[in-house]
Amino acid sequence: MAHCHGSNIKIDLPEHGRKIVLAGNPNVGKSVFFNALTGMYVDVSNYPGTTLDISYGRLGEDLVIDTPGVYGISSFNDEERIARDVILSADIVINVVDAVHLERDLFLTQQIIDTGVPVIVALNMIDDAQKQGLKVDADLLEHLLGVPVMETVAIKGKGLDQVKNNINKARSGIISHPELQKMLTKMKARVASQGEALLILEGDPIISGRHGLQPAKHREEIYLMRRERVNDLVGHVISEIKEGTDFKTKLGRWMITPVTGIPILFGMLYLMYQVIGVFVAQTVVGITEETIMVGMYEPFMQSLVSKFVDLESWLGYMLAGEFGVLTMTVTYVLGLLMPLVVGFYFFLSAFEDSGYLPRLAALTDRMLSLVGLNGRAIIPIILGFGCVTLATVVTRLLGSVRERRIAIFLLALAIPCSAQLGVIAGMLAGLGGIYLTLYVIVIFSVMAIVGTLLNRFMPGKSSDLLIDLPPLRIPRIENVIKKTVTKSFAFLKEATPLFALGAFLISVMNLTGLLAALQNFLAPITVGWLNLPKDASTAFVMGIVRRDFGAAGLTDLAMDPLSTIVALITITLFVPCIAAILVLFKERNKKEAAIMWFGSLTIAFLIGGIVNKLTGMFANETTGIWFTILVFLGTIGLTSLLTRIRNNTNVKTVSQEG
Amino acid sequence: MVLSEVKKGQTFKILSIPNEIVRAQAIRFGIAEGAIVTCDELVPAGPVILRKNKQEIAVGHGLAREILVEAIQ
Numbered sequence: 139m140a141h142c143h144g145s146n147i148k149i150d151l152p153e154h155g156r157k158i159v160l161a162g163n164p165n166v167g168k169s170v171f172f173n174a175l176t177g178m179y180v181d182v183s184n185y186p187g188t189t190l191d192i193s194y195g196r197l198g199e200d201l202v203i204d205t206p207g208v209y210g211i212s213s214f215n216d217e218e219r220i221a222r223d224v225i226l227s228a229d230i231v232i233n234v235v236d237a238v239h240l241e242r243d244l245f246l247t248q249q250i251i252d253t254g255v256p257v258i259v260a261l262n263m264i265d266d267a268q269k270q271g272l273k274v275d276a277d278l279l280e281h282l283l284g285v286p287v288m289e290t291v292a293i294k295g296k297g298l299d300q301v302k303n304n305i306n307k308a309r310s311g312i313i314s315h316p317e318l319q320k321m322l323t324k325m326k327a328r329v330a331s332q333g334e335a336l337l338i339l340e341g342d343p344i345i346s347g348r349h350g351l352q353p354a355k356h357r358e359e360i361y362l363m364r365r366e367r368v369n370d371l372v373g374h375v376i377s378e379i380k381e382g383t384d385f386k387t388k389l390g391r392w393m394i395t396p397v398t399g400i401p402i403l404f405g406m407l408y409l410m411y412q413v414i415g416v417f418v419a420q421t422v423v424g425i426t427e428e429t430i431m432v433g434m435y436e437p438f439m440q441s442l443v444s445k446f447v448d449l450e451s452w453l454g455y456m457l458a459g460e461f462g463v464l465t466m467t468v469t470y471v472l473g474l475l476m477p478l479v480v481g482f483y484f485f486l487s488a489f490e491d492s493g494y495l496p497r498l499a500a501l502t503d504r505m506l507s508l509v510g511l512n513g514r515a516i517i518p519i520i521l522g523f524g525c526v527t528l529a530t531v532v533t534r535l536l537g538s539v540r541e542r543r544i545a546i547f548l549l550a551l552a553i554p555c556s557a558q559l560g561v562i563a564g565m566l567a568g569l570g571g572i573y574l575t576l577y578v579i580v581i582f583s584v585m586a587i588v589g590t591l592l593n594r595f596m597p598g599k600s601s602d603l604l605i606d607l608p609p610l611r612i613p614r615i616e617n618v619i620k621k622t623v624t625k626s627f628a629f630l631k632e633a634t635p636l637f638a639l640g641a642f643l644i645s646v647m648n649l650t651g652l653l654a655a656l657q658n659f660l661a662p663i664t665v666g667w668l669n670l671p672k673d674a675s676t677a678f679v680m681g682i683v684r685r686d687f688g689a690a691g692l693t694d695l696a697m698d699p700l701s702t703i704v705a706l707i708t709i710t711l712f713v714p715c716i717a718a719i720l721v722l723f724k725e726r727n728k729k730e731a732a733i734m735w736f737g738s739l740t741i742a743f744l745i746g747g748i749v750n751k752l753t754g755m756f757a758n759e760t761t762g763i764w765f766t767i768l769v770f771l772g773t774i775g776l777t778s779l780l781t782r783i784r785n786n787t788n789v790k791t792v793s794q795e796g
Numbered sequence: 797m798v799l800s801e802v803k804k805g806q807t808f809k810i811l812s813i814p815n816e817i818v819r820a821q822a823i824r825f826g827i828a829e830g831a832i833v834t835c836d837e838l839v840p841a842g843p844v845i846l847r848k849n850k851q852e853i854a855v856g857h858g859l860a861r862e863i864l865v866e867a868i869q
Contacts, residue, residue, distance in 0.1 A: 214821070605854050
């Protein structure tokens with residue numbers, strides 16, 4: 139029963155077939171090997187309990203499995219856990235290493251060798267190493283590691299056949315240290331598998347748990363032995379290190395240092411705005427949502443449903459009515475969300491593949507650390523402007539529960555998703571620059587103040603940034619497209635049932651009069667406290683269905699510019715759409731999700747009201763607006779000052795970041 | 797001194813790293829205790845960018861304040 143790892147991936151293995159596993163650090167070119175080995179027939183399946191997919195395909199009788207890029211195998215994050223399980227179940231491992239970064243890459247190589255599995259090493263990007271003045275002695279490396287080493291330049295197709303033809307020559311290599319060999323032999327007597335013995339010795343809680351053993355406490359000892367051995371190997375096989383910085387290294391630094399990094403970031407954001415905000419959100423969605431879904435699909439579905447059920451009945455209403463599961467959900471997911479999610483994932487994949495993403499994390503780390511997050515949180519924040527539901531799911535990559543809570547709440551509260559952003563931008567465009575400034579400053583301030591307070595008062599500690607900055611390179615289009623497709627598909631598959639459930643709940647709320655009751659409840663607050671027309675509360679409630687419905691509901695109301703801004707601020711901060719709420723319930727617990735929901739409802743009306751009162755304090759509207767802007771900026775300063783004074787007494791402890 | 801105090805271009809030796817998981821991660825990247833590294837870039841009050849040969853690592857400010865280093869001439 140202890141050897142059931144890997145069995146949670148449902149793959150049929152032919153009787154004589156072997157499991158050939160591709161492993162390596164992130165961005166070393168594994169996928170090129172995978173494609174070259176398996177050809178066109180590739181399957182992708184979700185790894186249970188994660189958002190990650192693994193690809194597998196056939197090579198003759200054998201099965202080739204790809205693994206996520208990792209720096210080592212352990213239980214530090216989902217990627218590592220998957221790589222660990224797949225590698226432990228392998229018959230042969232093809233380890234792809236980046237010849238330029240052998241000090242980093244050979245750590246994983248040596249760890250895989252220590253598991254005892256037969257290995258063959260592809261020494262990839264050997265041309266890059268030469269260009270950078272490195273000479274790598276592959277024969278000596280082969281001799282020292284005790285496993286075959288093949289030089290390759292995967293993207294140019296060089297050496298791929300050689301690796302393919304030599305898979306059978308893979309063999310078990312030389313263990314890091316004789317001392318480790320002794321420890322392994324002893325542990326192997328208890329668990330039968332050398333790979334599992336190694337992981338138990340390295341203190342892996344999951345593998346130890348599978349054997350009913352306590353994790354051993356030798357990780358650091360073994361890691362240091364391995365590091366020493368790798369440094370020694372590198373010292374022997376690499377020569378002629380020529381110092382000097384090329385253009386790519388310089389560009390990489392410009393991306394990190396604020397003076398140049400911030401303009402580069404704005405350049406990227408502008409590009410994203412042009413592609414996603416203008417082209418996808420307007421042109422593409424115009425066709426997919428309006429023309430195809432609303433114009434053709436919905437009438438078709440309604441006439442189809444009407445053949446079986448009366449559309450006026452409650453069942454007909456739920457299936458094909460205003461918020462119908464078969465009408466609104468499908469239109470929303472396929473017509474609106476899909477193009478946007480694909481657009482966002484395309485940029486994210488390109489940033490990832492080019493090496494820009496970790497540099498962006500380094501650039502934004504300082505600002506995000508003020509709200510208890512680290513630079514890695516920039517990924518869900520960027521995605522949040524696409525779809526808050528998507529971003530909430532993606533917060534899984536953050537290092538601790540505390541960071542996830544902060545990020546999820548800030549996303550739910552202050553990040554307008556692309557659907558809503560489109561409507562808001564349209565309404566702001568008609569007003570003057572001063573109103574736009576007020577809107578941006580207020581939303582930004584709320585995010586900063588709430589984040590700072592959460593960071594100050596939430597128990598626990600957030601993790602610090604510790605990331606590898608891979609070399610910059612031009613993103614490979616086939617890689618970017620593959621990632622975009624698999625990630626978008628995985629998200630839509632996960633989110634569609636939630637959108638359907640959301641639509642169902644909204645229909646029920648509407649039929650039972652709950653929606654109207656909520657509207658009536660909010661109406662006095664809307665009129666008295668926010669000084670908005672009574673119908674604005676309808677718009678707010680519609681915002682629960684779809685954020686853009688809410689914002690769009692405001693366009694029809696006759697309001698002066700200031701009221702428009704108050705309404706827009708309130709609807710931006712107002713609770714996220716029903717699908718995002720359901721994800722919140724799924725990702726966090728009920729209590730936490732409820733607190734976040736009521737929290738953003740309260741903050742939305744509180745801030746809207748404050749803006750209304752502050753701007754109204756002066757007879758001259760412009761003075762009132764500037765006064766309000768100053769009050770909000772002053773509050774950010776005051777909050778950060780106050781929390782800093784109290785914080786100095788606490789010594790901050792550090793936790794990990796993978 | 798601590799890592800957050802180093803200057804751009806300075807070369808130094810890493811003396812100690814707090815927290816065992818961070819240490820494990822650092823050993824994997826090759827910047828374990830005892831490693832000699834260079835500060836390549838510095839974001840004011842933000843991350844320190846370390847380089848060892850061709851390997852670059854970004855270390856957050858909070859963590860950098862807890863890593864002890866020793867300057868090398």
